[in-house]
Amino acid sequence: MKTLLPTSTAGSLPKPSWLAQPETLWSPWKLQGDELIQGKQDALRLCLDDQQQAGIDIVSDGEQTRQHFVTTFIEHLNGVDFENRKTVRIRNRYDASVPGVVGEVSRQKPVFVDDAKYLRQLTQRPIKWALPGPMTMIDTLYDDHYKSREKLAWEFAKILNQEARELEAAGVDIIQFDEPAFNVFFDEVNDWGIAALERAIEGLKCETAVHICYGYGIKANTDWKKTLGTEWRQYEEIFPKLQSSGIDIVSLECQNSRVPMDLIELIRGKKVMVGAIDVATNTIETPEEVAATLRKALQFVDADKLYPSTNCGMTPLSRHVAYGKLQALSAGAEIVRKELQG
Numbered sequence: 001m002k003t004l005l006p007t008s009t010a011g012s013l014p015k016p017s018w019l020a021q022p023e024t025l026w027s028p029w030k031l032q033g034d035e036l037i038q039g040k041q042d043a044l045r046l047c048l049d050d051q052q053q054a055g056i057d058i059v060s061d062g063e064q065t066r067q068h069f070v071t072t073f074i075e076h077l078n079g080v081d082f083e084n085r086k087t088v089r090i091r092n093r094y095d096a097s098v099p100g101v102v103g104e105v106s107r108q109k110p111v112f113v114d115d116a117k118y119l120r121q122l123t124q125r126p127i128k129w130a131l132p133g134p135m136t137m138i139d140t141l142y143d144d145h146y147k148s149r150e151k152l153a154w155e156f157a158k159i160l161n162q163e164a165r166e167l168e169a170a171g172v173d174i175i176q177f178d179e180p181a182f183n184v185f186f187d188e189v190n191d192w193g194i195a196a197l198e199r200a201i202e203g204l205k206c207e208t209a210v211h212i213c214y215g216y217g218i219k220a221n222t223d224w225k226k227t228l229g230t231e232w233r234q235y236e237e238i239f240p241k242l243q244s245s246g247i248d249i250v251s252l253e254c255q256n257s258r259v260p261m262d263l264i265e266l267i268r269g270k271k272v273m274v275g276a277i278d279v280a281t282n283t284i285e286t287p288e289e290v291a292a293t294l295r296k297a298l299q300f301v302d303a304d305k306l307y308p309s310t311n312c313g314m315t316p317l318s319r320h321v322a323y324g325k326l327q328a329l330s331a332g333a334e335i336v337r338k339e340l341q342g
């Protein structure tokens with residue numbers, strides 16, 4: 001990456017209102033059949049254009065072709081029953097109706113590879129592609145087959161690795177695994193979660209990232225955060241093991257969070273995507289607020305390893321607010337870039 005402080009987003013961005021209900025998670029599609037396929041591609045192009053206009057350096061598909069960051073991937077797998085849903089508690093926090101694992105899981109065909117090829121031909125900028133992480137996948141399902149979270153995570157890791165290798169071949173520069181579950185199940189993360197993640201990145205030559213956040217800005221998550229006290233030290237539990245893992249980049253929630261910034265010292269040597277945009281408020285950060293967060297992070301991350309980003313995905317926000325936040329991120333990064341370059 002040539003640019004100092006290259007900006008990116010954690011993942012999802014709002015969809016146009018003609019494609020899906022705005023400001024809604026798991027929003028149903030408004031189009032069908034060929035119109036839906038075309039609509040998703042159009043949305044992807046618009047979303048790329050928004051990112052480029054706002055000055056984002058590492059671009060993504062904004063997850064325009066997915067209904068949800070976990071379930072859409074799982075929908076493409078064998079061994080999962082989407083008809084008979086069950087309600088489970090996700091990340092010990094909120095209930096959701098989810099599909100079940102009823103047999104051996106496998107990938108029928110590539111899931112996002114065509115989308116990645118499409119994005120690749122539209123832009124010269126580096127591309128980051130998000131996939132769900134193995135632990136977060138198992139936490140968004142019920143399992144009537146493997147009866148073991150670890151075993152199922154391992155199977156998903158193998159499938160994710162197949163997909164990741166094809167995304168790399170399609171020209172993706174950074175493959176990111178979303179693991180919000182890493183902030184909840186610390187013992188499992190250390191026992192097998194990071195091992196599963198390393199299985200998912202096995203053999204990849206492109207850069208790899210893990211995104212660990214406190215979730216979308218939905219009520220269940222903001223209510224949970226209120227119970228976490230004045231200092232959020234969750235990252236501390238998993239950083240030592242992550243530091244010694246093969247993952248290149250760690251994506252963290254830092255803006256308006258109560259995470260003590262000095263915890264980042266524990267992953268010294270890794271590149272850090274510092275969340276400098278709060279996705280749980282419609283208030284658009286000022287560039288100076290973004291810059292202040294980045295300056296704080298610079299105490300614990302070398303400048304050439306700091307990647308300014310958002311706390312999490314922005315799909316639940318309005319397009320207007322999300323675009324303003326992208327602009328603020330770019331402008332804030334530019335302030336600090338100029339300071340660094342003297």
Ligand SMILES: [Zn+2]
Pocket residue numbers: 010180211212213214215216311312313
């Ligand atoms: Zn997130």
